[in-house]
Amino acid sequence: MDGKIKMPNYGFKVVIPDEGSLTNAGFGKVAHVPVIFDSQPGYSRLPSRFLIDRALGNWDPRWRGVRLNPQPPSRVSMRNFGYWLCNALEWAEVRGIELMTADYATVLIARYQEEMLKGIWSSRGEPLAAETVNARVQIALEFQMWASDKGHRDPVMIPTSMHSYAAGSHKSSKSHEVKIVETRKGKVKVNKRLLTFPKDQEIKEWRDRIYAEPGVGETHGLMVDHILNTAIRREELACWRVDTLPLKPSDWKIINPSQPEEMQQIALEIQYGTKGREFYIDEFGDKVGPQGTIHVPLWLAKRIHAYRNRERLLALKHVTKGVRDLAKSRRKIDLSVHLYLNPKTGKRYTGAQIYEIWTKVDGPVHWSPHLGRDWWACQYLWQKMQEHAALTEQLWSITKSDVNHPLIRALRDTVQTVIQLEIKPQLRHVSSHTTEIYLQWLFNQLRVPLNLTRQWQEENDITEDAV
Numbered sequence: 133m134d135g136k137i138k139m140p141n142y143g144f145k146v147v148i149p150d151e152g153s154l155t156n157a158g159f160g161k162v163a164h165v166p167v168i169f170d171s172q173p174g175y176s177r178l179p180s181r182f183l184i185d186r187a188l189g190n191w192d193p194r195w196r197g198v199r200l201n202p203q204p205p206s207r208v209s210m211r212n213f214g215y216w217l218c219n220a221l222e223w224a225e226v227r228g229i230e231l232m233t234a235d236y237a238t239v240l241i242a243r244y245q246e247e248m249l250k251g252i253w254s255s256r257g258e259p260l261a262a263e264t265v266n267a268r269v270q271i272a273l274e275f276q277m278w279a280s281d282k283g284h285r286d287p288v289m290i291p292t293s294m295h296s297y298a299a300g301s302h303k304s305s306k307s308h309e310v311k312i313v314e315t316r317k318g319k320v321k322v323n324k325r326l327l328t329f330p331k332d333q334e335i336k337e338w339r340d341r342i343y344a345e346p347g348v349g350e351t352h353g354l355m356v357d358h359i360l361n362t363a364i365r366r367e368e369l370a371c372w373r374v375d376t377l378p379l380k381p382s383d384w385k386i387i388n389p390s391q392p393e394e395m396q397q398i399a400l401e402i403q404y405g406t407k408g409r410e411f412y413i414d415e416f417g418d419k420v421g422p423q424g425t426i427h428v429p430l431w432l433a434k435r436i437h438a439y440r441n442r443e444r445l446l447a448l449k450h451v452t453k454g455v456r457d458l459a460k461s462r463r464k465i466d467l468s469v470h471l472y473l474n475p476k477t478g479k480r481y482t483g484a485q486i487y488e489i490w491t492k493v494d495g496p497v498h499w500s501p502h503l504g505r506d507w508w509a510c511q512y513l514w515q516k517m518q519e520h521a522a523l524t525e526q527l528w529s530i531t532k533s534d535v536n537h538p539l540i541r542a543l544r545d546t547v548q549t550v551i552q553l554e555i556k557p558q559l560r561h562v563s564s565h566t567t568e569i570y571l572q573w574l575f576n577q578l579r580v581p582l583n584l585t586r587q588w589q590e591e592n593d594i595t596e597d598a599v
Contacts, residue, residue: 143171143222146214161188164207164413166214171225178232179217182278186213193274197281206410207419213271220244220272223253231272232279236290241318245269249320262320273316291317327573329507330496338495345493348475351447352489354439355472355481359501361432363508363559364402366490366501367483371405371418372471374444377428377436384433396430405483407561416469424560440471450478509555510573516550517574547571 147167154163165187168176185191187210189201205213223244224231234240247253248260248268279285292314329335343353358369377400378384385399404414406421414420428436451468452461470480481489490501551567 143225144176144218145169145173146211146218148211164210166211168214168218168221170221176221178279178284179221179275182275183210183214183217185278186210186274191278191281193277196277203409206408206421207413212267216268216271217275219268220275223247232276233285234272234276236273236276236288237318240269240272244272245318245320262322265320266322269319270316293317327506327510327569329503329510330499334496335499335507338493338499341493341495342489351439351443351472351475354435355486356490356504357432358436359504360508362426362428363505364426365405365407365483365505366486367405367419368402369405369472370470370481370483370486372402373404373469374440374471376400376402376404376471377433381434381437384430386430387427393430397427398430398433399425400428401425416467422560424557426558426560436471443475444471444473447473447475447478450476453478505559506569509551509559509570512555512558513547513550513570513574516554517547543574544571547574 145168147169149163149165149167151163154160162184165180165184168179168183170176182191185197187204189204191197192201192204195201221231223229224234227243229239229243234244244253245265248265251257251259254260273288273290276285276288277290280288294312294314330338339353339356342356343349345352355369358364358372359366364372377398386396387399388396401423403420403423404418406419406424408422411420448465448468451464451473455461455464468478468480472481473479474481487501490504491499547570548567551570555570
């Protein structure tokens with residue numbers, strides 16, 4: 133050997149820049165934007181420029197650069213755009229195609245899309261999901277549109293068609309209205325997701341195993357209960373501050389004080405780690421997004437309050453370990469603003485770590501924090517349907533499925549009202565497609581008993597007291 137190391141060719145790749153270094157160098161506005169390098173390797177100028185224009189709102193597929201997009205994509209979206217475009221660029225290079233000028237119908241659809249659907253262009257050799265295929269083709273098409281608007285290629289011709297769908301609306305008496313949208317032809321049809329959940333006993337046993345983990349079980353168990361009973365996202369849980377729930381119980385805003393205590397709810401405002409527009413990244417590394425109001429059961433709020441006055445204080449000892457100066461110790465404690473801290477290290481949890489907590493124990497198949505949000509929504513929906521028992525009883529008299537049957541239409545309107553006015557504000561993002569998924573679940577799962585984690589906790593408490 134001549135002593136030289138032959139570097140493997142990884143093709144196109146996305147590079148996430150060091151924000152701190154770029155900001156200090158005076159490039160703070162673009163410090164968070166992914167960069168694409170080609171297989172030479174070298175800086176891929178036009179694709180990277182496209183990502184910068186998308187990130188800054190200088191160009192988007194709706195306004196085409198005519199006006200500034202007031203809500204540019206979030207950091208997470210920009211990373212996804214970078215990886216999707218990188219995939220399309222690499223495919224084009226391997227196939228000897230110029231992506232920027234490739235024909236939509238004969239190349240992007242008939243070749244790139246088709247190879248992904250057949251598993252030819254797939255790291256595992258398996259067909260890719262429709263959502264993945266559509267996203268990659270779409271970003272490749274947007275890159276072409278941007279290039280056209282910037283004068284790098286001829287105008288792009290995109291065949292489209294018109295479609296109608298039912299969207300939630302506060303203006304309609306039925307809480308929804310029909311809207312018409314223009315979509316591009318050639319998109320892969322996404323099959324309606326059939327929403328199914330593990331059996332109650334399976335979820336209970338999974339939850340018990342999390343609580344049983346030595347040293348961390350109480351903290352991890354409370355975290356999964358937090359998701360299951362409020363439907364917050366794992367990133368929102370990771371960003372939950374120690375004072376998101378007011379420190380004094382006397383400051384808690386109970387929205388239904390006339391109800392029995394076990395039914396009372398507290399209204400809270402959250403904005404850290406929320407989905408949607410990114411306003412900025414705060415000094416603790418959290419995304420500050422759209423503010424939303426969520427409801428937390430009073431019994432869960434009491435458990436959170438007990439945690440921060442007991443287990444969390446013990447975890448904080450790791451933060452001040454070895455620090456003798458009282459002022460420095462207090463400063464370290466003040467910088468630990470997040471509620472949930474690892475009992476073994478005193479460090480905050482990330483969204484990825486919360487996913488690992490959820491999935492690392494032997495749990496039900498396909499059970500995830502995101503599905504936990506759907507589980508909450510369906511359990512809440514079923515509970516509200518108990519108030520319409522007469523209507524659900526009559527549904528059993530229908531001998532065949534008929535979407536225009538008066539009873540089905542009445543149930544659909546009732547469900548959409550509950551979703552629009554009660555479930556959607558808690559989830560803070562429910563599409564018309566999700567509405568249909570919940571409606572289908574209700575038809576499939578009528579008569580399923582409601583079981584929330586508080587009941588399981590009470591059962592465990594009784595067992596422990598007996599021992």
